[in-house]
Amino acid sequence: MGGCAPSRPVAAAAAGRATTCGAAACRAAAKYVAFVPAACPLNEPGRLARLKGLDILDTAPIALVSVVDAQRQWFKAAEGLGGVCQTGRSESFCAWTLLPQYPEALVVEDTLADARFAENPLVTGFPFIRSYMGCPLIAADGARLGTLCVIDRVPRLFDAESCALLANIAEIVARELDKNELLPPQPQPPPPPYQAAASFRARRRTQDARQPASGGPVRGGEALRGAMMVVDASGAEPSWRLAYADAACQRLLGGGGGGDVVAGAPLWDLVKAVDAAGRPAADPAAAAAAAHAALTRAAEEHRDLELRVAFASPGGARRLGLLQFRLSQSGGADAATPLIGIPSSIPWASPGHQVPGFYCAALHDCGPAAASGAGGGGAAAGAGFGQAGRTSAPAGGGFEDIRLGPLCGRGSFGRVYRATWNGEKVAVKIIEYEAEDEGTAAAAAKQPRGSDSGESDGGGGGACGARVLLEGLLQQRLDHPNVVRSRKLLTRPCPDDDGGDGDGDEGGGGSADAGAGVRGGRPRLMEAWLVLEYCDQGSLAEAVERGRFRRRGSGFEPWPRAVVATAREVAEGMAYLHAEGLLHGDLSAANILLASPPPGAGDARGFVAKVSDLGLSRLVPPGEGGFVQTRTYGTVTHQPHEVLVEGRTSKAADVYSFAVCVWEMLSGCRPYAGQTHAQVLHAAATGHTLGVPSATPAPMRPLLARALDPRAEVRPTFPEMLQGLRRLEEAFPW
CATH class of the missing domain: 3.30.200.20 (Phosphorylase Kinase; domain 1)
Known part of the structure; x- marks a missing residue:
């Protein structure tokens, strides 16, 4: 393969190792196999077709990029791996970014403390990965091709601000990959009603319209024609330099220097600050210093910034432009950037944290400069910067x-x-x-x-x-x-x-x-x-995947006391909601959030569980017999037979959803992993529902079996669940 060698674990395992998907992965987790590869996403055939259609596999590496093929992950660039350019897919960290319904970053601060990766061959052997942060590469049609990732051989603490920057750079990489293929014109979805692209809400709605849960275009040709750059403003002096400029940016700015813009070129040699009327600054050095101060302040305050500039076109004509820095971190590098979630368990940057010196910016060509725009404005006016109405939140009313x-x-x-x-x-x-x-x-x-x-x-x-x-x-x-x-x-x-x-x-x-x-x-x-x-420890679903309900020092076997304590806290919250006459309607591991405990709590788990997301809640009268006939329901994997088949939701349905969350903590995997919505509905209709996991301790089995019973009248109430869980806490001391 032209000098491209597979990693040593792959060579030792030989070709043909099968990828464990879906239910097989779940069964493996239940048997305490610490290393379980990522399952295949449901859109795997279409995703692979999109990847192969780009014709980027096995081309010359140019960046730190990993793309996930059917049986391998291939590195389009692999700095620091000693010539290794692919590994088996079963060892891939990047494959985990393909699974969430909506794109999310994958952050692992210590692989040895994460049940998914502690026994991964890339952790126990070369390259000895101990920390990882990766953001998905999203193609124009929404397919996730792989990741842009950073890896270290020692544990590292990552912050949300750095992850947001990596997500923006991943978007630049994804656009470069899209340019390798001559895409036919893609029909754009009609803009949502009453849209105005200048407002914060309109930009967010535009992004959502282009980013469905799976499939469908997330960006069109206008994004590929956009002028994107990465500015290095890390120094104390305002002499910004271009760390990267895409092809569109090269075309706009190349005329000033008579050729291509090169990495490291001083930005202020290519553009000049102007005021709102397009007049150049009387003192360019002072204008550059004012712009540098404004950018630093905007980055610290997490708000967007715009700079009015002028530049020379390839023909030498002077043109006006708008340089937009998206620093609020609530969106991407521009309005066409797909939204990538950053888990809430990733901390904010600590106070006094140095603001990152690299920023993504978009340059918009605003047309030719008027001949009268050659006057000399003052230094402050010439800086031409401001929020331009793009604060992180709309003004007024709080x-x-x-x-x-x-x-x-x-x-x-x-x-x-x-x-x-x-x-x-x-x-x-x-x-x-x-x-x-x-x-x-x-x-x-x-x-x-x-x-x-x-x-x-x-x-x-x-x-x-x-x-x-x-x-x-x-x-x-x-x-x-x-x-x-x-x-x-x-x-x-x-x-x-x-x-x-x-x-x-x-x-x-x-x-x-x-x-x-x-x-x-x-x-x-x-x-x-x-x-x-704000719950700073992420969701229960994330904790299950990372193995926080398994004992690290015993082969990641289930940790009954942590499961019981968490179940009791969730049951406390649900009993309170039911006492208020409120059904949750969508209780799932994703809707149970974890927060740091109060100081001195002495909780070995390091978190407290809280019920969240009442978007599908209903009010019912007191008593246990009431129900609501509904045509809407929450997470399908967590709903009982009577909700999915008969449309009847009740307090007993919430108990079943709660029991599925306990099932997840005990089994260490998602229910009905790898199955489609239709397959889950079929299982519910035919009585093939979840049973008590084999890893469930004997004292817990009767209570969990009742809660998972397909018959609503058999399930215990939450007060009854609490009585049983408190007895179990005594049976499983810390």
Whole structure:
């Protein structure tokens, strides 16, 4: 293979090692096999076809890039691996980034403490990986090809800011890969109603429209034609240099120097700062210094920055441009960049942390400069910088107190960002909806719905706004240590829907249906921001995958005390919700968040479990017999027979969902791994449901078996679950 040698573990294992997928991987985990390779995603055939169509496998390496083939991962660039350019797919770290429903970064700070990788041949042997951070490479059609990753041979602590920078650079790499293929023109999805690309909300909606959960275009040809660069501003002096310039940027700026722009070229030799009227600065050095100070301040405050510049075109004509630095970390390098989630378990940069000196920027050609623009502006005016209305949050109504950080994750109804609110670390859930739903939500929050006779919840698609407002209004009234607390609910008309910024409405302080109505024969578009308690240890699903419920020193066997303690905390939160007459409706490992315990708690797990995400919650009257007839349900793998087949949700259905979460902690893998939505529905309809894992300790088996029973009337209530779990805590001391 032209001098390309497989890694030593691959050579020793010989060719033909089969990839363990789906249920086989789950069975392996239950037998305490510490190393289990990543399963195959459901869109594997289409993903492989897209990868091979790019014709990038086995070409000359040019960057630190790994792409995942059917039976191997191949390094398009592999600095520091001594000539190794591929390994088997079964050993691949990068393959794990293919599995989440929405793209996420994979961060492993210590491989020996992670059950997925502790026995990986690339950890126990060459190259002895101890820490890893990788972001997926997303092709134009949404397929995940592999990752851009950084690896070390010692444990390392990564922060969210560095991960966000890596995600932006991964987007640049992905665009370069797309350029290797002459893509036919791809039809773009129609823009969402009432879109204005200049607003924060419109840019976010544009990204979501181009980034479906699986398949479909995430960027079109206009992104490939965009001018992207990486600026090195790491020095104390304002002499910025280009670390990278894509082909479009080369074409725009190459005219100034009579040829291609080279890496390391001083940026201020290629562009000149101008004011809003296009006039060059009277003192270019002072303008450059002012721009440097503005960039440093914007990076520290996590807000976007724009610089007005002028440059010489290839023909020598002077043109005006806008240099955009996306520093808020709530989005990518530009509006076409797919959103990549950064797990909330990855910490913020510590106070005093040096701001990274490399920044992604987009250069927009704004047309020829007017001849009258040759006058001399002052130094400050010539700097031509400002926020240009692109703060991390819209102004007014309390929004200005919120500073968004990197995306934590996405779901069917919205996005969740880490953020600060008046200096406090919080999570912000942003959901868009139509105003006509608001009155429904306000009414629903005041009275229970559903009955013993099975009242319908409607379940129509138009209830999205009602759900988000109901979630916000309900969470504000809840107060329990094992339920994620709501700090504030803010709503506002979308700024591009009414032509202005609009006034924000605070949940609890103002009317929940303020700003509702119909404008011009159509519902007004609204957005709601739920300011929530920040849980810094990630989700229960992440903890299961990393092996936090297994004993590290005993071959990663299950840790019963950690499982029981976590189950008891979740049951406490759910018992509280049920006592308030509230069904959760979507309890899953992804919707149970983990937070650091109070100082001095002495908890060996290092976290406290909290129930979150009440977006599909329903109100029911007191008692155990009530149910709601519904056409909507949550995570299919966690729903019982009566919900999936009969559309009946109840407190007993929540108990079943809870039991599946306990099943995950004990088995160490996801339920129905590798099966499609239809296959899970078929299993539920035919009675092939989950059983008690073989690793379950004997004292736990009767209680878990009752909770997993297909018959709703057999399942215990949460108060009964709590009694049993407290007895189990005595049986399994720390």
